[in-house]
Amino acid sequence: MIVSPDDLRVASEEHQLETWDGLTAKLAQVRQMLGSGLDDAAAVFLWAIFDGAMRRLALTTGTPVERLPEFKMMNELYTLGFMSVTEFQIAKKFIQVHNRVAHGFRSDDRTNVVKSFAKLLSELVANWRTESGRSSEAP
Template sequence: MTNNTKILYDEKVKSLAEKYESQGFHVLTELKTDELPFDLGNYQPDLIAIKDGSGLVIEVKNSLKRLSVDRLQALAEEVSTHPGWHFLLVTLEDIEAKSLPGTSEQFPSWQELTDRFIQAHKLIENDEIEPAFIFMWSIFEGALRKRAVDVSIPIERFPVIGLLRHLYSFGELSISQFDLAQACFEVWNRLAHGYIENLNLPVVHNFDNLVRELLGKWTVELAISQLSS
């Protein structure tokens, strides 16, 4: 870690600790493995924040590059077995959020996402293609982040391209789904930044089918996992 990187890292850890403390959390940093509330092997988190019987185990990274999400997923799964506890990965490249990481960030329920999808689909049927596409993207991105949380892949705060790549690497998206999502992201990105984009109707319909497919698949898988737990 270079001096500049170390400075950024230290500033991020200090800032997070201060923010959690200001919200009434008891924050511990520079913990040794035997000081953790439960056994995580040799893992040492950057900080833990505890409040009202629940807590966050927090890992801080400067960059998404060379990040071993496989290792962190195993940690996230272990932490989630302890009621009220959640593993949180924070990086300097996270999406912007006004809320405190891991506390008040909320995603719509799967039913809410499905209801929104129906609304977006009706816009397509009414040939309101551009608003339908923009609305559909927000539903898709929400579903990606919610799926990451459900399967304990701690990437829900990643920029969308990193989110897509990691979900693909974990087998949550097929190569064809990943390619379509990337193409749609490029279109959405241009629209979101004010550029004129002539939407290709077949692409919009393919994206509509992709979102429908993933919502159905992930909703069913969640229901099955809840029944078996």
């Protein structure tokens, strides 16, 4: 992994990221969306929450990946052990569904994939919050 001088300035942006509590609240909104049959909207919102959670984890643990594009950041967090093989596979499948939905295509298995990823992301946020707490997270 290469660290650039820009990575050293990223800490000042931490206050602009959603807090762990905020991410958890947004996940509750996703559950409401799914309960109302708004699977496509939930898929798009879940991606934003996932992106924010990955960036918060990277910043609070001092992992210099937060400037990477989302997919590369996810791969790096998996490589560093922040996601299991199964979690990584579920996330990759979700990304495929998200991309189809976000670009106007149908995805026949979207409901199951989105619900599965929503459950996983709730677990990841809880785990990553604990992990980042060990690194003395700022509010």
